[in-house]
Amino acid sequence: MISDGPETVAIASRQVTVCWRRSARARRISMRIDARSGHVILTLPPRARRDDALALLRSHSAWVVANLARIPQAPRWHDGGQVLIDGRPHVIRHCPQARRGVWIEGEVIHVSGEAAFLVRRLLAFLREEARTRLGAGLDALSRQAGLRPTRLTVRDTRSRWGSCTADGAIMLCWRLIMAPTEVQHYVMAHELAHLRHMNHGPDFWMLVDRLTPHRRMAELWLRREGATLLRDMQE
Structure with missing residues (x-):
């Protein structure tokens, strides 16, 4: 068996x-x-x-x-550790007596509740932040480019940072919230370009380069650091 x-x-x-x-x-x-x-x-x-x-x-x-x-070491989230948000390290502060859930003040992210649930609370917070921030970023870029997706979903994927279907639906990986904003911008531009070119031909890449100046930097960053973001988090 x-x-x-x-x-x-x-x-x-x-x-x-x-x-x-x-x-x-x-x-x-x-x-x-x-x-x-x-x-x-x-x-x-x-x-x-x-x-x-x-x-x-x-x-x-x-x-x-x-x-x-x-394979890079999995991120360890604990009181006094760090978590990336928009590519910037934020110190994790466990606040067991607080009743505010999870919130950010400057470069510190506070997590209330029992220590056993710290990682779970952080994950839920970052997923929601990803929906808000990535959604706003994609909306702004799509308006600027004149390319409107039919819908956006934010999911946890094992290999893809984003995807675009033939009917114009775009998916983004929530873990992008931990990458620099330039990397987020590139992935959004990449998927928006697929609304016009469902391939990776020369016209597609020309459009990507018109939509974002961050392609080279983002591709290099994802090659170097992307695998770390895809690791399952640990306490």
Whole structure:
């Protein structure tokens, strides 16, 4: 029996966390590293054996260990720690006796309630801030560009910072709220440009460059820092 839950497996003198997946569409056993959780994902066809999947894992142990080592450390949120908002570090202050939820004063973000719920409260606050700030930013840029999406959704995605559907709906990853505003601007411009060009051809990139001056800086920042934002937060 293979469960979907994580399991610790010893390979190459270290412990790795493995998540098992059964897929009716899979034709062979496959393996990937989930950069967000730091887990190894093993996907098996319906009749594949667990032992064969473990053999694949162990035969590629050097690759697994090397790729896990490249994943940045997950952010740790705790009293006195830091969280990024618009790319700027904000000190986390736990206020157990307060009754204001979560609020920002200058470069400090205050979190009320029990310490056990600090990460959960911060996540909820940042998601709501993302809806407000990213929504306002996209609206302003779309008015300036004359490109109006049919709707905006803000979600938690594992790989994409944004997307645009054929019917004009734009999705943005809430974690962009932690990136610099220039990076946010670029991702919005990128998705708005898809309203006119549903491809990544020369005309698309020309439009992106007309909509934002931050393309080069943002692409470099996302390559260097983006993986950290995608990690699951820890206490």
